Amino acid sequence: MAGMTVIECAGSPLEMGRAHGEQARPVVRRALEAWREVTAPSGVAGLLTGSPLLGTVRRLRPELADELRGIAEGAGVPFEDVAAYNWMDEGWWMRRRHLREHGCSVVGGQPAGGPYLAQNMDLPAFMDGSQLVLRLRPQDGPEQVVLTSAGLLALTGVNAAGVAVCVNTLDMLSGDPYGLPVAAVIRGVLARRDRAAAVAFLRGVDHASGQHYAVGDASGIESLECSAAGAVPVPLREGRLIHTNHPLASDDLDAGALDRLRETGSVRDSENRLRFLDAALRPDGTPGEAETALADDTVPICVPGVPEWPTRTFGSVVYELGGTPRARIRPGLPGRAQWLEPGWAG
Numbered sequence: 001m002a003g004m005t006v007i008e009c010a011g012s013p014l015e016m017g018r019a020h021g022e023q024a025r026p027v028v029r030r031a032l033e034a035w036r037e038v039t040a041p042s043g044v045a046g047l048l049t050g051s052p053l054l055g056t057v058r059r060l061r062p063e064l065a066d067e068l069r070g071i072a073e074g075a076g077v078p079f080e081d082v083a084a085y086n087w088m089d090e091g092w093w094m095r096r097r098h099l100r101e102h103g104c105s106v107v108g109g110q111p112a113g114g115p116y117l118a119q120n121m122d123l124p125a126f127m128d129g130s131q132l133v134l135r136l137r138p139q140d141g142p143e144q145v146v147l148t149s150a151g152l153l154a155l156t157g158v159n160a161a162g163v164a165v166c167v168n169t170l171d172m173l174s175g176d177p178y179g180l181p182v183a184a185v186i187r188g189v190l191a192r193r194d195r196a197a198a199v200a201f202l203r204g205v206d207h208a209s210g211q212h213y214a215v216g217d218a219s220g221i222e223s224l225e226c227s228a229a230g231a232v233p234v235p236l237r238e239g240r241l242i243h244t245n246h247p248l249a250s251d252d253l254d255a256g257a258l259d260r261l262r263e264t265g266s267v268r269d270s271e272n273r274l275r276f277l278d279a280a281l282r283p284d285g286t287p288g289e290a291e292t293a294l295a296d297d298t299v300p301i302c303v304p305g306v307p308e309w310p311t312r313t314f315g316s317v318v319y320e321l322g323g324t325p326r327a328r329i330r331p332g333l334p335g336r337a338q339w340l341e342p343g344w345a346g
Contacts, residue, residue: 017070103245114322173210
């Protein structure tokens with residue numbers, strides 16, 4: 001991780017995808033192999049491939065469908081596998097019997113130096129080692145820097161116009177197989193040039209999965225819980241944004257999923273993380289303080305790489321949005337991966 005470089009992807013959507021796939025070919029192939037091995041017993045790959053999700057992306061965000069095809073061509077892997085791998089959040093709720101024991105913690109603030117968003121991205125342990133940082137330079141739209149897994153469109157990111165997005169999955173909210181998948185929603189947000197346009201996009205699109213989106217720019221930050229029923233705003237806490245993996249505003253609940261998440265302790269874990277972050281972060285706290293809080297492994301906020309634990313912290317990000325946007329990305333665990341500051345190609 002210490003020697004990780006930023007992968008440059010520029011041009012048409014197909015060209016950007018090919019650059020991603022070609023430059024990260026061995027990592028994409030390893031990521032897909034691990035994904036196939038884990039998902040084979042559940043049949044989720046076939047479920048995702050046969051779902052209407054790709055059709056929705058082709059209809060609403062055709063450039064992203066082209067980019068996925070470019071990734072597959074560049075890496076020399078089946079397009080269907082790349083597409084299904086990108087519907088990660090959708091696979092989690094479609095395969096209810098395998099509700100996972102992990103989640104993400106998102107924080108944000110509006111101190112004197114300007115707004116910021118930060119998060120830990122916690123993912124299944126088999127994805128560790130597939131971390132990539134991409135610099136995307138589309139023909140139309142702002143330059144983007146994203147943290148992702150090899151082969152995925154994006155997990156979280158910020159663009160040169162100063163719009164940033166962080167996310168938490170909300171497995172207990174209802175999903176819609178005809179909605180837009182999370183990865184495509186994230187890239188839709190990053191195609192916007194200000195927070196108002198990003199929020200309007202989130203409110204206007206049909207969502208495939210229950211998900212919390214934290215969106216910010218130099219003018220401030222907002223929090224929305226999205227599901228099949230639409231987008232619900234979440235009030236900030238004394239100007240701070242703090243969110244984990246249970247809804248704070250939406251009541252579009254899947255009762256069966258909620259019961260199972262309570263039984264497994266996932267809801268309790270999410271509530272513990274929320275309380276910890278609420279106590280740890282001052283209303284006027286700095287991005288550095290958020291970075292320190294997200295490295296804590298006692299709650300745990302940061303999930304260490306314990307072999308028998310099903311998840312771990314895949315990476316962390318801090319986006320400073322006052323003035324020229326600044327991205328700090330750590331593609332891995334504290335102490336094992338270094339912070340990167342990709343900057344902008346211009």
